[in-house]
Amino acid sequence: MRNLTVxxxxxxxxxxxxxxxxxxxxxxxxxxxxxxxxxAASPGGNAIDWMGMSLQLFGGLALFLFGMExxxxxxxxxxxxxxKDILGRLTGNRFVGMITGAFVTAIIQSSxxxxxxxxxxxxxxxxxxxxxxxxxxxxxxxxxxTAQIVAFKVTKFALLFVTLGxxxxxxxxxxKIKQYGSLIMGLGLIFYGMAVMSVGxxxxxxxxxxIELMGSVSNPLIGIAVAAAFTALVQSSSATLGVxxxxxMQGLISLEGGIAMALGANVGTCVTAxxxxxxxxxxxxRVAVAHVLFNVIGVLLIVGFxxxxxxxxxxxxxxxxxxxxxxxxxxxxxxxxxxxxSIFNAIIAIGFxxxxxxxxxxxxxxxxxxxxxxxxxxxxxxxxxxxxxxxxFALDRARFEIGRMAGLVNEMLKQSLPTxxxxxxxxxxxxxxxxxxxxxxxxxxxxxxxxxxVKELSDSETxxxxxxxxxxxxxxxxxxTIETGMVMLGLRRIxxxxxxxxxxxxxxMEFHAQVVHAMELTADVIKKQDGKKLxxxxxxxxxxxxxxxxxxxxxxSRLTADAPxxxxxxxxxxxxxxxxSxxxxxxxxxxxxxxxxx
Amino acid sequence: MGEGHTLGDTPEEDRSGPILVAIDFSDDSExxxxxxxxxxSALRAPLCFIHVVHEPVDQPGFYRENPSDIxxxxxxxxxxxxxxxxxxLAYNFPRIMALKAxxxxxxxxxxxxxxxxxxxxxxxxxxxxxxxxxxxxxxLMVGSQxxxxxxxxxxxxxxxxxxxxxxxNQDA
Numbered sequence: 075m076r077n078l079t080v081x082x083x084x085x086x087x088x089x090x091x092x093x094x095x096x097x098x099x100x101x102x103x104x105x106x107x108x109x110x111x112x113x114a115a116s117p118g119g120n121a122i123d124w125m126g127m128s129l130q131l132f133g134g135l136a137l138f139l140f141g142m143e144x145x146x147x148x149x150x151x152x153x154x155x156x157x158k159d160i161l162g163r164l165t166g167n168r169f170v171g172m173i174t175g176a177f178v179t180a181i182i183q184s185s186x187x188x189x190x191x192x193x194x195x196x197x198x199x200x201x202x203x204x205x206x207x208x209x210x211x212x213x214x215x216x217x218x219x220t221a222q223i224v225a226f227k228v229t230k231f232a233l234l235f236v237t238l239g240x241x242x243x244x245x246x247x248x249x250k251i252k253q254y255g256s257l258i259m260g261l262g263l264i265f266y267g268m269a270v271m272s273v274g275x276x277x278x279x280x281x282x283x284x285i286e287l288m289g290s291v292s293n294p295l296i297g298i299a300v301a302a303a304f305t306a307l308v309q310s311s312s313a314t315l316g317v318x319x320x321x322x323m324q325g326l327i328s329l330e331g332g333i334a335m336a337l338g339a340n341v342g343t344c345v346t347a348x349x350x351x352x353x354x355x356x357x358x359x360r361v362a363v364a365h366v367l368f369n370v371i372g373v374l375l376i377v378g379f380x381x382x383x384x385x386x387x388x389x390x391x392x393x394x395x396x397x398x399x400x401x402x403x404x405x406x407x408x409x410x411x412x413x414x415x416s417i418f419n420a421i422i423a424i425g426f427x428x429x430x431x432x433x434x435x436x437x438x439x440x441x442x443x444x445x446x447x448x449x450x451x452x453x454x455x456x457x458x459x460x461x462x463x464x465x466x467f468a469l470d471r472a473r474f475e476i477g478r479m480a481g482l483v484n485e486m487l488k489q490s491l492p493t494x495x496x497x498x499x500x501x502x503x504x505x506x507x508x509x510x511x512x513x514x515x516x517x518x519x520x521x522x523x524x525x526x527x528v529k530e531l532s533d534s535e536t537x538x539x540x541x542x543x544x545x546x547x548x549x550x551x552x553x554x555t556i557e558t559g560m561v562m563l564g565l566r567r568i569x570x571x572x573x574x575x576x577x578x579x580x581x582x583m584e585f586h587a588q589v590v591h592a593m594e595l596t597a598d599v600i601k602k603q604d605g606k607k608l609x610x611x612x613x614x615x616x617x618x619x620x621x622x623x624x625x626x627x628x629x630x631s632r633l634t635a636d637a638p639x640x641x642x643x644x645x646x647x648x649x650x651x652x653x654x655s656x657x658x659x660x661x662x663x664x665x666x667x668x669x670x671x672x
Numbered sequence: 673m674g675e676g677h678t679l680g681d682t683p684e685e686d687r688s689g690p691i692l693v694a695i696d697f698s699d700d701s702e703x704x705x706x707x708x709x710x711x712x713s714a715l716r717a718p719l720c721f722i723h724v725v726h727e728p729v730d731q732p733g734f735y736r737e738n739p740s741d742i743x744x745x746x747x748x749x750x751x752x753x754x755x756x757x758x759x760x761l762a763y764n765f766p767r768i769m770a771l772k773a774x775x776x777x778x779x780x781x782x783x784x785x786x787x788x789x790x791x792x793x794x795x796x797x798x799x800x801x802x803x804x805x806x807x808x809x810x811x812l813m814v815g816s817q818x819x820x821x822x823x824x825x826x827x828x829x830x831x832x833x834x835x836x837x838x839x840x841n842q843d844a
Contacts, residue, residue: 168732199745199780202727202734357780431729443781446789458772459759514748 123277130274134267138316139308141263142183142220148257168208168430172423175212183312185217186346189365193350197358206361207434210368211423214340218416220312221336223261224268225319225412232269235262264316271320294380297334298341298373305342314339315415322411325404329384332411336418337373344369356444360437367437372422387414457522468526469538472519473668476546477601479515480664483553484593486512487657490556491586494564494650495574502564509557516550541667545600548664552593552657559653563646570642581628582650585621588614589658596665603669611665618658625651690718690775692796694787694821695757697723699834700802705761707832708800712770717797719774722790723754724783751778784820791827803831 179188192209195201239259246252305314318335321327327335344366351362376383391410394402426433456474461467486508493501523542531539567574574582592614595607629647693708695701705721712719725747727734735746735753754776762771775794779786791799803818818831 171732199725199747202732202746204727204729205732208732355780434729438782443785446779446781446786446793459755459762517748518751 127274127277130270134270134272134274134320135308135313135317136267137263137270138267139310139313141260141265141267142310142312143260144263145183145257145260148253148260151253168204168427171205171208172212172215172427175209176216176423177212178209179213179216180219181216183217183220185213185311186343188213188216189347189361190350193347193354193358193361196361197354199357203357203360203364203434203437204430207364207368207430207437208427210361210365211426211430214369214372214419215416215423217311217343218412218419220264221315221319221412221415224264224316225408230269232262232265235259236266238262268316268320268323271317272323275321275324275326294330294334294337294377297331298338298377301335301338302342303338305339306345311339311343314342315412319408319411322407323404325400325402325407327407328403329387329407329410329414330380332407333380333384333387333414333418334377336411336415337377340369340419341366341373356441360441363441364434364437367440368422368426368433372418372426375422376418383414383418384410387417390417457518459525462522462525462529465526465529465531465535468522468529469535469542472523472526472542474601475515475519475522476542476549477597479512479519479546480549480593480597480600482508482512482515483549483556484590484597486553486556487593488590490560491583491650491654494560494567495579495582497564499565499568502561502568505564506557506561509553512550512553516546516553519546541670545664545667548660548667552660555653555657555660560650563649563653567646570646572643572646574643574647578628578647581625582647582654585618585625585651585654588618588621589654589661592618592658592661596661596668599665600668605669608665608669611662614658615662618655622651622655688717689795689797690720691715692720692722692787692791692794692799694783694799694801695721695723695754696783696802697753697757698802698804700804700832702802703834704800704802704830704832705757707830709761709765709768709771711800711830713765713768717770719770720777720794720796721754721758721774722777722779722787723750724786725750725778725780726783747778747780751776754778783817784824787821788824791825796827798828798830799825800830800832803833 175188179185189210192201192206196203196206236259239255239257239262242255243252243259244255246255301314301318304317305311308314315336318327318332318339322332344362347362347365351359387410388406391406391413394405397405456471456478458468458471461471486505489508490505493505497505520543523539523546527539592611595611598604599607599611626648629644629651691708691712693701693705695705708719711717725735727746735741735749738749741749758771758774758776762768762774765771777790777794779790787799787801790796799821801818801821804816818829822829822831
């Protein structure tokens, strides 16, 4: 299966960003406390151990995030591929798409991951914006499951989960059981992180300035902004909900304030998909824009009605009328916030469904296409399906197309060396991208030849068919050598900071020009079956060998010189010569095969 | 079939440029294709078919009718659909030479702008496309791709409706 995996680099960056975000938050929090006079001592004279509290708060958050990471990674191991498969398959209908989005997100515990997967699917053309939008709506519902779980007062079982999970990981022989153990331990760590945060914040219950501060967070706009910034920094709306619910467990936050902050978490979570869409095709950028728009519009629709929404939530959530004051808040609010989060996201997602078409069109309008050049798909020009019935013509057409493919590879070869020697990483990437066209053409040629092969063929036609297969394969190999081998050399040159000396550059360029010429001749041999040109290619063998030897000798003489980084430079330059020699050899074989079928 | 032009060519002021036929596999675009084939034959003009890979918002899974296509990029599936389409046209119009040398283009993007851009690239003499004849709410919601092409295109555009259809067609 192609392109169905989220890049490990992307995953690592996301993790790194969470850690950096957490560190930044910790520092900002410490500086804020140290520099705010109101926090230096409480009015009642009860000194608060800020350092200890900060450590508990951020240590708890770190445990929470670590637990989520562990649980998500075990879930991915146990069910990840299946989840991606489900995402790819069950999105033919917008409602099924929404339910799939909710289900998959609930399993992988992160709407950001779902959206990042969608961005990847859309970027590679495996899914359309129309399909992705329904899934995004559903992902917002699925993500509320984490808040629902943590709002159950299961923190007292946290260490039981950790012990049980660790026991399974330690004792089990089967990898699957170990993964389930890791999953349970991850869940335990989430609960334990919650408990640590909650206990850490206990002193704040009687700390006037903090209670006033939380009063101001009840102003929805401040609540939304704070939670959005926090979520964007830690890259997890579940973590924000975790902190909000931990505050609520101590009765430090009202339901209205909690709802505002949960809305902020919805907005902040869009940052991750936004980052994943940078540098992607426009279709993928539209997915990220759809994610942002959906969440922002949802929040704007409800922000003026938070008190009424809070009343609705109170009426449907468990009620502890026998309690009062902070104790009652502490008992009721965590569940109410989790319910508000779930109900709000479900209402908005279902409410948006009838407007899915105009919504998708709005995203398309906001992100117009790039100019045509970049999105052309190369198409076979000569492979006429109507000629399949007359194999002799069909084989001829295939030969033309292979000649065209050789021309494309030669264009790639022409541009590759100057870029490998002196170009930037972006220019190298463009060279690698050119191979996609070669691959597309190759696939069409092979498919066409495959269809010819099932027809009734004479002996000579069968032989010609085999030769065409071989030629296409070898030319595709040359394309791959440039895409992976040469481009990689260029990237390593940049990474090692190698500067190629002008004399070496000249020698290798001269050698390269010869190989390009050989490739040009080969394309002609294929298309025109020109015997003279084949002779020329064959005759180049000695010259090429001589030039390769001269270049190699020059390299050795430079190795003894006192140049900086000379061993690395030598290795890269010798590798370039080696790749060019290999390309020439393949070229010669192709030209010979092409003439053999004449 | 000769070398023809490639998409990388600079656009030429050429009145004998190909007729660009936009295909979305609807009945209307089939009618447009038939009309364009006859036109190409009468004018001795080359034919160029374009399909813009853009899943209709109201038809998610448009390129996924065959379950085995699910893991293939949509452009790949679309290219196959377009090739088959041209082959079936060639079968229906066996005497039209322009069809045997027809060029096929598959691009990703938004249909109206892509069609006009491609017309410029291939130096098309005219654009032929189907016209769905939407009215009322669907027209307001979906808009008309043909109308948009008409607004954007500097060359003549011919809109063709499938036979037997009238303006009250609600098929979006």
